[in-house]
Amino acid sequence: MTITVMRGLIKRGALAKQLGCSLETIRYYEGIGIMPEPMRTQSGHRLYGREEQERLRFILRCRELGFSIQELRRLLSMVDSDHFTCGEVHELTQEYLQSVSEKIADLRKLEHTLKAISMECAGGDAPDCPIIEALYGS
Amino acid sequence: MTITVMRGLIKRGALAKQLGCSLETIRYYEGIGIMPEPMRTQSGHRLYGREEQERLRFILRCRELGFSIQELRRLLSMVDSDHFTCGEVHELTQEYLQSVSEKIADLRKLEHTLKAISMECAGGDAPDCPIIEALYGS
DNA sequence: TTAAGGTCTGTAGTTACTACAGGTGCAAGA
DNA sequence: TCTTGCACCTGTAGTAACTACAGACCTTAA
Numbered sequence: 007m008t009i010t011v012m013r014g015l016i017k018r019g020a021l022a023k024q025l026g027c028s029l030e031t032i033r034y035y036e037g038i039g040i041m042p043e044p045m046r047t048q049s050g051h052r053l054y055g056r057e058e059q060e061r062l063r064f065i066l067r068c069r070e071l072g073f074s075i076q077e078l079r080r081l082l083s084m085v086d087s088d089h090f091t092c093g094e095v096h097e098l099t100q101e102y103l104q105s106v107s108e109k110i111a112d113l114r115k116l117e118h119t120l121k122a123i124s125m126e127c128a129g130g131d132a133p134d135c136p137i138i139e140a141l142y143g144s
Numbered sequence: 145m146t147i148t149v150m151r152g153l154i155k156r157g158a159l160a161k162q163l164g165c166s167l168e169t170i171r172y173y174e175g176i177g178i179m180p181e182p183m184r185t186q187s188g189h190r191l192y193g194r195e196e197q198e199r200l201r202f203i204l205r206c207r208e209l210g211f212s213i214q215e216l217r218r219l220l221s222m223v224d225s226d227h228f229t230c231g232e233v234h235e236l237t238q239e240y241l242q243s244v245s246e247k248i249a250d251l252r253k254l255e256h257t258l259k260a261i262s263m264e265c266a267g268g269d270a271p272d273c274p275i276i277e278a279l280y281g282s
Numbered sequence: 283t284t285a286a287g288g289t290c291t292g293t294a295g296t297t298a299c300t301a302c303a304g305g306t307g308c309a310a311g312a
Numbered sequence: 313t314c315t316t317g318c319a320c321c322t323g324t325a326g327t328a329a330c331t332a333c334a335g336a337c338c339t340t341a342a
Contacts, residue, residue, distance in 0.1 A: 019288060031291085034330060049338055051289055064280045071279075072254055075329070085276060092270040099262050099275055103255065110251045115243050116210055124237050132230040137237055138223060141209075142202045157319060167320085172299060187307055189320060212299065 015045070015053040024059070025066055032062065040065060040082055058105065077102060153183070153191040162197070163204055172237065178203060178220055215240060229259065 022029045035041040041062060044051040054062075064085075068078050080098055082091030126136035170276040179200060183191040190197035192200075194262045202223075206216050218236055222228030 013145050017289075027234070028331075030331060031329090033291095038329090047338090049290090051203045053336075060280065067279050069329090071258060072251075075187075081276075085280070089271065090273065090276075091268070092265055092273040092275075093267040095273040096262065097267045099258065103258050103262065108252055110248060110255065113210075113244055113251070114199075115247045117241065117248065120237065120241050120244065121223040122211060124234065124241065127230055127234045129231040129234040130229070133227065133234040135228065135230040137230075137233045138219075138228075141205050142198065143174065166299060166300075169298090171322095176298090185307090187321090189307075261299090282340075 013055070015055055016059075018052045018054070021054050021059060021062065025063055027062075027066055035065060040075065040078060055072070072106065073102060154192045154197075156192070159192050159197060163201055165200075165204055173200070173203060178213070178216060185208065211240060233277055245255065 016024070018029055018032055022032055022125070032041065036043060041060065044058055044107060047053060047057070060062055065082075068081060069075075073081065077098060084094055123140045126140065155165055156170055158255070160170055170179065174181060180196065183193070185191060203216060203220075206219060207213075211219065211220055215236060219233070222232055261275055261278045264278065
């Protein structure tokens with residue numbers, strides 16, 4: 007008992023707290039196979055060691071950066087294969103970076119359009135609204 | 145028969161084609177209650193008049209601008225109530241506009257971070273990658 | 283000992299659709 | 313008139329990435 011604690015094994019709740027994610031997220035990642043099935047206590051409670059903790063941290067960082075689970079799988083399979091090259095990783099990152107840039111461009115266009123529509127409208131108690139008209143009108 | 149055609153009633157497929165959305169989307173909008181239950185032919189095929197066509201166009205435009213279905217419901221309930229004020233519409237639009245601006249800011253920060261990480265990496269055949277290290281390292 | 287709270291499993295809900303399966307309707311050519 | 317092929321019908325399941333239960337079991341502190 008004391009030994010397992012000394013080895014730095016922690017349960018799901020502690021892991022979640024440590025890395026600031028939810029309990030269920032961890033189980034979900036296990037379910038979809040990006041986190042390994044962990045050791046268990048005799049009664050079935052999950053136990054995570056240092057390696058799993060680092061893996062989860064990696065996953066959460068990538069998600070925070072907006073990588074999809076799909077992209078994460080690719081990254082993880084490289085990491086797991088242990089013979090990835092810098093070029094492969096760079097390529098994936100560049101692809102993703104481009105999709106981010108595109109999303110920014112789209113949102114900016116959208117912002118512009120909305121501002122233009124919205125500027126027509128003075129607000130207040132007027133019963134007709136140029137915003138609605140701009141959207142509803144033919 | 146000829147009469148219904150002359151009245152401009154069209155079926156679901158024609159409506160979808162006209163407005164460039166999918167068949168199923170229309171049924172979905174009906175299911176969640178933002179499109180009304182339309183007239184039917186005797187055999188059960190949906191028939192849409194001018195009013196429904198305009199409503200769907202409004203919905204599709206709003207979605208294109210990124211309004212969520214939730215926000216759309218608010219807009220539609222104003223339009224339906226027929227006594228909305230310009231101020232109410234303006235408020236909703238401003239709220240949404242702010243969320244768009246925030247999203248842009250977040251994505252830009254992300255872009256910046258990714259570029260910084262990615263610049264460390266030369267690509268090529270090197271077996272270790274600073275991108276992975278930046279993400280995986282403590 | 284007991285009560286509170288942590289953990290377990292499985293399943294349903296979220297958003298905004300999309301994609302079937304399996305069954306009818308309809309229009310046009312032979 | 314028949315038939316062929318597309319349009320349309322319904323209901324349900326799948327998508328992404330989780331979140332939120334319910335109902336049971338485990339653990340720990342008072």
